[in-house]
Amino acid sequence: MTANLDSNDTVAAPEEPPIRVMALHALLYCERLFYLEEVEGLYEADERVYAGRRLHEERVPKLDDDSRELRSFEVSSESLGLFGKVDAARIRDGDWVAYEHKKGRCKRVSSSDKTPMAWPSDRLQVAAYAMLLEEQLGQTVTQGRIRYHQDNVTVRVPIDDLIRAEVRAAVEMMRRLRRSGDRPPVSDNEKLCRRCSLRVICLPEEERITVQPEGARDRATLFPSRRDRRTLHVTTVPATVKRSARQLHVETDEGTKKIPMEQVDAVVLYGGAQITSQAIAACVHEKVAVQWVTTGGRVTGMVETPGRVRQRIRQYTALTQSDICLQLARVTVVAKIQFQLQYLLRGTRGNEIARAAAQADIEMIRRAVSRAEKSESLDSLRGEEGIAARHYFSSFNQLLSDRVAASLRMNGRTKHPPRDRLNCLLSYGYSMIFGLVQRTILAIGLEPAFGYFHQPRTTAPPLVMDVMELFRTLLWEMPLVGSLNRGQWDETSDFEIYPGHVWLSDEGRKKAITLFETRLTESYRHPYTDQSLEYGRMVELELRLLEKEWSGSSGAFGQLRIR
């Protein structure tokens, strides 16, 4: 028998690479899901995806008779424009049949008629495999079978002209979407989003809030409120991070600590801490960031994974437009100054002496906010930011309790290098925010070197500098002031004093990292999405909202404030 392909078969242009058959699932589920996965390369394997993979690895049963069989093999077709891996193909009644194995349940005809049926996307997928198979074998395949393991049933799918036309139409649609530079809009069907593996990246509810501010706010957002992984800070020297199976082993003079890979979102190596290339490769594979930081807290490098081309082109296109840059810079500077203002107001509330001492600075910061809101240039925003920072740090001591030693109080802001203990603490905390923002920017696929406000004057990536402005007060100044007021810093053992600069000692560094990591586990109610989430999730949420500013819906980025 010969393959029964129509003469008007879709012919892929030579430059159009074939598309995964698996992508048909995404397409039928939601066009935006297809675009995010297949065009932008954004995958998020949740438990359902892992379970499906395990099923394919473990449970495709072998035949117990002498029938001819092919198992788990690659098929592709330039003319059809598809490629994939067929679970199994078997001879049944003299004809080849394509088999698909699914972990879940089958569809039923109706609530009263429980006859098993294939889900539409499974039906299309098995038909595509059958068409690929017949091209490869040169024989007609007239049937596909789908095994639903949870129901223990097999559904037969006839491969007729109708379904062949559906497969070709779907391929055409996928090609059209792939040529488009824009993400399709979020699905109208909110139920789909709740089960979607890419909801964390897509943020459909946050997008609906910007389009329909009323009503949408009542719906739960789908962004996870807690980090399910933690950052591994390797501060001890000598130390070497190795990989063994699915664990990271941190070897030091004191012994070996074993941490399961799935519990780690980043490995941060301080000073001379080492990591093997096997461990780096495993981290890249598992999307675990690897970052090198000096003992002084400066980020010197990190491992970057390739890809995300479309995302970056959209970012470049947007951030070369001065009006978009100005708008984002205005949002960022206003948010930063508002944080400083609100923190000074909150920190001096109920303390008449401190409030009176800070009042003049508070007024100046208030005016800077209102001018920044109307600023029409990046230079004027830089001016307002500078004015606000001067007045904020001028009153910083009003946030500190009388019990805080004079050596730990503000005596003017100094940075490169910090000349006193408080400046040393501030700079170290800002470096940790820098590292976190940089890791997150790379993890979600943006380009850190392309920002909207800071100029590329140093090696520091401008987008990291831009976005970290939102987090200085929230993630570091507030917990630092709290810890100073609780008397948690020792002016002798936590610092190393040199002529002209002050560093943290090993002990001080560990204390700072612990304070920062603890802050990341505390919760905050986001005023825009009205969702309570850990500070550690906040950076990713803001960056994903930032990307939305040039990917379909704007207005949600930079709206976080102190309540």
Ligand code: SF4
């Ligand atoms: S979250 Fe919703 S809109 Fe976004 S890709 Fe998934 S189904 Fe589509």
